[in-house]
Amino acid sequence: MLKCILMGVSGCGKTSIGKALASKFAITFLDGDLLHLRNNIDKMAQGLPLNDEDRAPWLERIGDVFYAAEHLHTPILIASSCLKKAYRDYLVSYHPGLIFIYLKGDKKTILGHMQNRHGHFMKSDLLDSQFLTLEEPGKDEPYIHSVSIAADFNTTLNSCIRILDSIKHTLE
DSSP states (O other): OOEEEEEOSTTSSHHHHHHHHHHHHTOEEEEGGGGSOHHHHHHHHTTOOOOHHHHHHHHHHHHHHHHHHHHTTOOEEEEOOOOSHHHHHHHHHHSTTOEEEEEEOOHHHHHHHHHTOOSOSSOGGGHHHHHHHOOOOOTTOTTEEEEEOSSOHHHHHHHHHHHHHHHHHHHO
């Protein structure tokens, strides 16, 4: 059963790509931002970055959603920044078989995305803190597949589709 996280800094396209993948593969998609505690949302809306203590209950909620999906035999895709290796390790330790697709982009590209979106509580002023927090996935995380967002949306989406196509057969 597919358990996947679309990861990357805010503004990299996790939600847009996630919705398109969910539609293509007829799977459940959840934007991990919906799982933040009220205090976290208020903090980000004020332009204040989250710390590990803020993120701990959020990661637990994400883990709980994977647990419920597993018990309901529901393939699921969640958009979640998962910026630090410790966050990814935490989720993988409780959910064997969890995979990640890392939507990787440079600050200039992502800032352009953020400036063109409306109604999100995560403001572009926090992009620097996202990049400072980001721990690039390494070779010791073989369950992470990197996709560049340097090209247009459809190219990025097709790269993600190819990844899911290549692994979904092993999960059925």
